Amino acid sequence: MSTQLAARPPLAAAPGPAPAPIRPAEARPVLSVVVPAYNEQEVLPSFHARLAPVMEAIGLPWEVVYVNDGSRDRTLTIMEGLKAADPRVALVNLSRNFGKEIALTAGLDHAAATDAVIVIDADLQDPPEVIPDLVAAWRQGFDVAYARRRAREGETWLKKATAKAFYRVMQKVGGKVELPADTGDFRLISRRALDALLSLREQHRFMKGLFAWVGFPSTPVLYDRAPRAAGETKWNYWRLWNLSLEGITAFTVGPLKVATYLGLFTAIVAGIYGLQLIIRTILFGNPVAGYPSLMAVVLFLGGVQLMTLGIIGEYLGRVFNETKGRPLYIVERHAPSESPDQRQTTS
Known part of the structure; x- marks a missing residue:
């Protein structure tokens, strides 16, 4: 079954407790940080420890939406601990592993931000310290501020070469959709751009292409990509090959x-x-x-x-x-974030 959020596309939800109602606009965060994760128990505590002070320094109400994509380790337990310690943490637990593109969509669906959403991976290859630069570009009037990799540390020459070749192919065959080179999912998107993005409910999702397809004024923010902080990458060459096929077949004939x-x-x-x-x-x-x-x-x-x-x-x-016509995902559990005032009221 599905539930309907105000002015948002329907969410797929499993039978059980209904998602918490959306808070009034004045009680909602201005910024949401969406973090999909699969088997990231080694790095999640370090990630949150670096993210929290960065977001606090921005000076706007914020939340972080952690999406557990059917992890088989202690990722969900760690997320629950982070939520218990920090009311600004929201948790979305999917019923199984649906893949990163779907998990990212689930996080964006459940982001409560009124103004903008930031997408970032949990492996710390994309440093949270770059987020203020994305926010600064957004404050200049851009709807999308995407982080462009200036350097890719910790990656083999083969991975760099294949990534470069993929972006070249996409730029040649993508038609009117211009995919920015050396750019992943790490970006900030405004609320109106996010609402346009969430209206696209196709099953085979290539998020980098969907981000580009919706358009809106965009600007790059250069940064140096760091090596993975801990754990193992989930993107071997076979999965990258399949992702490239998704991208090519999703946006061109x-x-x-x-x-x-x-x-x-x-x-x-x-x-x-x-x-x-x-x-x-x-x-x-x-x-x-x-x-x-x-x-x-x-x-x-x-x-x-x-x-x-x-x-x-x-x-x-x-x-x-x-x-x-199947739903994109099934939510096993959704625990929304709370403002500090709400936490004090309910405790």
């Missing part, structure tokens, strides 16, 4: 056009080759040809056909998932 042109090129080459065989047969007869050349042609054409069917299948699978 370029692969389908490539398949069409490749089929046309193969047909032209096959026609020329067939014409050449006819002319040779008329002029010189038809000696028995060798099997290696025949097998090479058969395997080449079979490979082209299978690749084309695979590309069509990727798009067809996405259509299939969209038509089922």
